[in-house]
Amino acid sequence: MKKALVTGASGFVGSHLVEQLLAKGEYEVYAAIRKSSSKKYLTDTRINFIELPYEDTKTLREILETCDFDFVFHIAGVTKTKNIDDFDRVNFRYVKSLVDCLQGLRAKLIFTSSFAAHGPADEVTNAPAKVCDECHPNTAYGKSKLKAENYIKENFNGKYIILRPTGVYGTRETDYYVYFKTIHNHLEPYLGFVPQRLTFIYGTDLADLCILAAQSPIANKTYFASDGRLYMDYEFAKITKDVMHTWTLKIKFPLFIVRFVVFVLDCISSITGKSFTLNKDKYNILKARNWDCDVSDLKTDFGFEPKYDLKQGVEEAIGWYKKEKWL
Numbered sequence: 001m002k003k004a005l006v007t008g009a010s011g012f013v014g015s016h017l018v019e020q021l022l023a024k025g026e027y028e029v030y031a032a033i034r035k036s037s038s039k040k041y042l043t044d045t046r047i048n049f050i051e052l053p054y055e056d057t058k059t060l061r062e063i064l065e066t067c068d069f070d071f072v073f074h075i076a077g078v079t080k081t082k083n084i085d086d087f088d089r090v091n092f093r094y095v096k097s098l099v100d101c102l103q104g105l106r107a108k109l110i111f112t113s114s115f116a117a118h119g120p121a122d123e124v125t126n127a128p129a130k131v132c133d134e135c136h137p138n139t140a141y142g143k144s145k146l147k148a149e150n151y152i153k154e155n156f157n158g159k160y161i162i163l164r165p166t167g168v169y170g171t172r173e174t175d176y177y178v179y180f181k182t183i184h185n186h187l188e189p190y191l192g193f194v195p196q197r198l199t200f201i202y203g204t205d206l207a208d209l210c211i212l213a214a215q216s217p218i219a220n221k222t223y224f225a226s227d228g229r230l231y232m233d234y235e236f237a238k239i240t241k242d243v244m245h246t247w248t249l250k251i252k253f254p255l256f257i258v259r260f261v262v263f264v265l266d267c268i269s270s271i272t273g274k275s276f277t278l279n280k281d282k283y284n285i286l287k288a289r290n291w292d293c294d295v296s297d298l299k300t301d302f303g304f305e306p307k308y309d310l311k312q313g314v315e316e317a318i319g320w321y322k323k324e325k326w327l
């Protein structure tokens with residue numbers, strides 16, 4: 001059995017990855033969680049739980065040396081935070097610690113970065129983002145992910161694959177869920193008047209891709225991760241409405257109004273410490289018009305074929321949200 005460590009195992013992507021690894025029956029799976037982490041989606045008795053002291057590199061090194069993992073899937077990360085320094089602390093400094101402590105060990109590192117590390121694709125030509133492009137992240141989140149990517153590329157002497165997922169959605173997910181709930185409440189919001197070009201990957205497909213990337217002899221490359229299709233924002237809404245058999249009222253918000261709302265929410269957040277799904281970073285993501293990316297090398301390098309297109313994924317996700325009484 002190969003030994004696989006999944007960090008961020010309590011989260012949306014991490015918990016699916018743990019499940020997919022166990023389903024393969026070829027892996028001894030270690031789920032890295034915190035004392036405060038929920039084990040709601042980690043109930044399989046075959047899971048070995050582990051805590052990683054990212055800020056105590058001596059102990060972290062001892063743990064990694066003792067466990068001698070074949071694969072380390074570093075999924076842990078913060079996508080939103082009330083304290084902006086958390087992006088650098090968790091998304092960069094923890095990656096640095098992990099990379100430093102993995103030096104010289106045999107583990108292949110699979111790192112989930114983000115499309116945000118690249119920044120939006122070209123809005124003039126509408127060309128898809130490519131790995132060879134120069135990066136221009138427009139969020140603190142994206143900048144922290146790019147910093148982590150660069151650290152891995154420049155310093156890690158082992159094997160690694162960097163994946164830059166686009167919008168990941170599916171069962172257990174809590175951000176796109178807000179959008180689904182809005183449509184469920186008969187509202188169809190649009191930010192700005194120019195249609196947005198979107199890409200997606202279903203959560204379990206991303207988990208499959210992580211495993212393919214680990215198993216592959218290919219190493220030390222970066223990939224965007226999507227289902228390979230391009231969707232316009234109104235198509236996403238239509239698919240969601242069709243799946244829910246519902247109607248909506250379309251509302252188009254000019255960007256300057258959304259920017260003002262975000263300013264107010266950011267002020268409330270800094271006073272109360274509460275974080276909101278809509279914040280400055282999210283606004284920068286939502287205002288960008290082109291989130292298309294080139295993923296042709298996923299097929300050529302890993303033979304990756306997503307099992308879900310957006311309609312199939314939204315159907316399954318909404319079925320789950322209903323079953324769990326989230327909708």
Ligand SMILES: NC(=O)c1ccc[n+]([C@@H]2O[C@H](COP(=O)([O-])OP(=O)(O)OC[C@H]3O[C@@H](n4cnc5c(N)ncnc54)[C@H](OP(=O)(O)O)[C@@H]3O)[C@@H](O)[C@H]2O)c1
Pocket residue numbers: 007008009010011012013014033034036037038074075076077078079090112113114115164165166167168169
């Ligand atoms: N979801 C997307 O659309 C998307 C798109 C592109 C890239 N990604 C990347 O994919 C990864 C997984 O995302 P997700 O959607 O699954 O996020 P998620 O559901 O919020 O899960 C995040 C995981 O990271 C852990 N984590 C957060 N802060 C930590 C800390 N200080 N120390 C240790 N662990 C910590 C969380 O642990 P707790 O449960 O204890 O909080 C949780 O297990 C992230 O790196 C994210 O940047 C996600």
